Amino acid sequence: MKKLLFLLLFSNITISQNTFNTENFSVSNSDIELNTFKQDTTANALVIYEFGNAEIDKKRFNLIFNYQKKVKILNRNGFDKANVSIYLYNSGKNKEKIKNLVATTTNLENGTLRRTNLDASQVFEEKVNANYTIYKFTLPDIKEGSVITYSYTLESPFIYKFQPWYFQEDIPKLYSEYNTSIPGNYNYNIKLVGELPLKANSSQIQKRCIERSNGATADCTVSKYSMENIPAFIEEEYMTAAKNYLSRIEYELKIIKGFDGSVKNITKSWESADVELKYDDNFGKQLKKEKLVKNLIDKESLSLFTNDLDKAKYIFDFVKNNYTWNKYYRIFKDVSLKDIIEEKSGNVAEINLLLYNLLKKHNIKVYPILISTRDNGFVTKLYPVISEFNYIILRAEINGESYFLDATNPSLVFGQIPFECLNEYGREINFEDGSRWVDINLDSYTSSQYNVNININDDNTFSGTVTIIKIGYKALETKKRYRKNETDYLKYYKNTYPDCSFEDLKIEQDDSNNSTFTETFSISAPLTTIGDKIYLDPFIFKFLSKNPLQLNTRTYPVDFGYKDLLIYNIKINTNNKYKILDLPEDKSIQLVGNSGLLVFKNKKEDNLAELYFRTNFKNSIYPTSYYTELKSFFKNMVDIQNNSVFVLQKSN
Secondary structure, three states, X not given: OHHHHHHHHHHHHHHHHOOOOOOOOOOOHHHHHOOOOOOOOOOOEEEEEEEEEEEEXXXXXXXXXXXXXXXXXXXXXXXXXXXXXXXXXXXXXXXXXXXXXXXXEEXXXXXXXXXXXXXXXXXXXXXXXXXXXXXXXXXOOOOOOOEEEEEEEEEEOOOOOOOOEEOOOOOOEEEEEEEEEEEOOEEEXXXXXXXXXXXXXXXXXXXXXXXXXXXXXXEEEEEEEEEEEEOOOOOOXXXXXXXXXXXXXXXXXXXXXXXXXXXXXXXXXXXXXXXHHHOOOOOHHHHHOHHHHOOOOOHHHHHOOOOHHHHHHHHHHHHHHHOEEOOOOOOOXXXXXXXXXXXXXXXXXXXXXXXXXXXXXXXXXXXXXXXXXXXXXXXXXXXXXXXHOXXXXXXXXXXXXXXXXXXXXXXXXXXXXXXXXXXXXXXXXXXXXOOEEEEEOOOXXXXXXXXXXXXXXXXXXXXXEEEEEEEOHHHHXXXXXXXXXXXXXXXXXXXXXXXXXXXXXXXXXXXXXXXXEEEEEEEEEEOEEEOOEEEEOOOOOOOXXXXXXXXXXXXXXXXXXXXXXXXXXXXXXXXXXXXXXXXXXXXXXXXXXXXXXXXXXXXXXXXXXXXXEEEEEOOOEEOHHHHHHHHHHHHHHHHHHHHOOEEEEEOO
């Protein structure tokens, strides 16, 4: 029995010495001695323990936030985690303050723990603007293997937005816990963002937590939230703003109930927000400027159109070709249709609201839509926060069909909006029937098709023609590049593929209202020869230099913005002077639910060889459950592109 007890104790000691201390803020021997994190070998630093507690001060009714953090520095690339910046908000005489800062670096030296404390002289405050100050400090004596700890109290008079909590950041965390105490007379909208699950999510009522001298009391809701083994949030290709997905808890004050029985609504409803927007100088009043625009377009030109769709396209072309976007958004600031008409240049709101008034003047049913761009993040649907919107597009309704419109870019076609606007949803404003959420999604595909025909020449070169057809957003990108330098457009290909020569460019359908861009040119290049064999890379044009998906795990969806189709077809004529020895191996891959397809086929017949490569992403957004499969899908795309070769031998 004693032997068994000894073994159990020894086992517990061994385990404790090989795991980080995630139980509390104190630095243990294992925190110092362990210098690897097997769950994520790419991590440069690691949050071992994080704790926060927020409550409303019972006397002054300020927000009091206490914070503790313990971080392991795994290597030199993690030294930047010793630089801490805390943003403090101030408005007028009210300001947030930091108190009770304690910061320590712990190192293992000659078998003993050595602690170095932050000196008060190493703390700085930097004014960012009229409303923000950065409280900054750098922990001392940082080395590989250091453990840094710091704690502080933040006091804020701004209780309208309760202290948010970020479970996730750019390094992994082993444990993160947030405790809150909120008096019952403060009603907050609470939003949990991200896909990571909570380990703890509990609440209980604390009776009479606040008592006033007049006998009034309030109960408090005491809550605990925690997560463990939180992966680092690393930004990667095919995503919208990081703040859409960082796992966190956010608060927005909705109602304050006074001890005298009064009720103050802080968060507006969409009904009240619509009323404010209707009378806003920079928005609602700009929707009623039909008198300003009535003589902008020649009536005789419009009379030539017998249907509303052609008329709407003409008006759209008129605005995008005659008024220039000045690169400012400013959808609720400095918006004046009078100014843009006079100056021929304006911000996003001015250009699209000018289009709105012109369409409405000529009896086209049209609505403005407030949106947030991809890099600006999603807007909350729980309650109206007008400041979260940063862009305006339109929706025209013609013959039962809807068309999203944006006139800021001359390369955009009727019914197309900029890629940055593909951010899932927006708020359509209708002052008669009330505003509503609308999905910003596309049923149509964006596609690229490459048709290559080449001949093998006697001088160990190849020559031929290339036709590239692009539709949708791929066409938009190419149109921009072409119009930027029409006279030397082929320079792009020459710089990208320096071993090849490109000549005789022909552009078809370069129409301002055509979503297709077709280019044809001739191509020639030397071949790789070894003895009497020729080695030809059939992928003359490369689509991926590497796999864009590299993470071990990804906690946010893969968002292409649109459905994407790629077709690459090359035909090789050997002119009966070469025989085809080897072709790459065919391959076919299908994503779960038939949501994506890869087809790779090769064939030879007499003196002809042909390669056909196709990828089809049938969804514009794939949830995280698809990540591993998509990562493998892209790997196959890269491998096929980089490892395919045609082997030809001179005929006798």
